[in-house]
Amino acid sequence: MKLTLLGTGNVQAAPLYGCDCIACKRAQKNPSLSRQLSSAVLEVNGKCLLIDANHPQLQSRFPANSIDAILLTHYHMDHVQALFDLRWGIADPIPIYQPNDPNGCDDLFKHPGILDFQQANKAYSRFQLADIEIMPLSLNHSKPTLGYLFSSAQGQIAYLTDTAGIPDPSWQQLLRHQPDYVVIDCSYSPLQHSPNHNNLYDVFEFAHAMPETQWVLSHIGHELDSFLHQYNGELPSNVQVGHDDMQLTLE
Ligand SMILES: [Zn+2]
Ligand SMILES: [Zn+2]
Numbered sequence: 001m002k003l004t005l006l007g008t009g010n011v012q013a014a015p016l017y018g019c020d021c022i023a024c025k026r027a028q029k030n031p032s033l034s035r036q037l038s039s040a041v042l043e044v045n046g047k048c049l050l051i052d053a054n055h056p057q058l059q060s061r062f063p064a065n066s067i068d069a070i071l072l073t074h075y076h077m078d079h080v081q082a083l084f085d086l087r088w089g090i091a092d093p094i095p096i097y098q099p100n101d102p103n104g105c106d107d108l109f110k111h112p113g114i115l116d117f118q119q120a121n122k123a124y125s126r127f128q129l130a131d132i133e134i135m136p137l138s139l140n141h142s143k144p145t146l147g148y149l150f151s152s153a154q155g156q157i158a159y160l161t162d163t164a165g166i167p168d169p170s171w172q173q174l175l176r177h178q179p180d181y182v183v184i185d186c187s188y189s190p191l192q193h194s195p196n197h198n199n200l201y202d203v204f205e206f207a208h209a210m211p212e213t214q215w216v217l218s219h220i221g222h223e224l225d226s227f228l229h230q231y232n233g234e235l236p237s238n239v240q241v242g243h244d245d246m247q248l249t250l251e
């Protein structure tokens with residue numbers, strides 16, 4: 001099972017238009033430091049499962065009929081915007097797994113094209129896809145939002161964006177399963193607090209409480225990147241800063 005982070009930026013991505021902060025200036029000079037909007041692809045048992053759909057090169061990177069399913073975390077535009085182009089494609093229908101959000105995004109439900117919206121996922125109600133078990137986990141955000149815990153014979157990976165904290169029932173599931181990796185929303189530096197996203201110290205607390213798991217930061221804002229550039233402290237040994245095209249492999 002291999003999870004590739006296609007993007008690790010928050011809604012502003014990086015470099016941010018017009019911004020001259022140190023992180024955006026570095027990302028302009030060195031494209032390997034830039035961040036696309038957060039999304040990922042899970043490759044397992046010969047299948048390709050996209051998590052959110054927002055990558056600017058989605059269509060060339062995933063040609064027609066190469067996507068077996070898309071799992072959506074939530075219907076904010078920065079997580080679903082590529083669906084608007086995909087839907088009019090000439091290809092087999094793509095099953096879309098999603099949280100229960102009757103509003104969806106714009107007119108996607110009215111004009112789905114090749115997007116085959118499945119019945120909404122219920123938190124903690126497991127289902128099988130690509131011969132692995134997937135458990136949706138409730139998250140704390142401004143729209144109905146789900147994370148996903150993927151369990152294969154090789155191990156377990158959780159993908160948790162967007163969220164502020166981790167709701168207790170979801171935390172209990174993580175404690176029970178002790179995933180090898182948790183990809184976690186870490187939008188902000190410790191100087192910022194938000195009702196919708198974690199900051200760095202929030203994630204340090206999770207990592208401290210679950211030390212056997214590798215915590216991989218994603219949904220990172222440019223202010224956090226600037227903060228990390230000047231940060232003198234050490235990151236906890238089980239915390240890694242995610243980057244675009246990072247691969248988490250379990251074999
Ligand atoms: Zn987001
Ligand atoms: Zn900036």
Ligand SMILES: [Zn+2]
Binds near residue numbers: 074076141
């Ligand atoms: Zn969001």
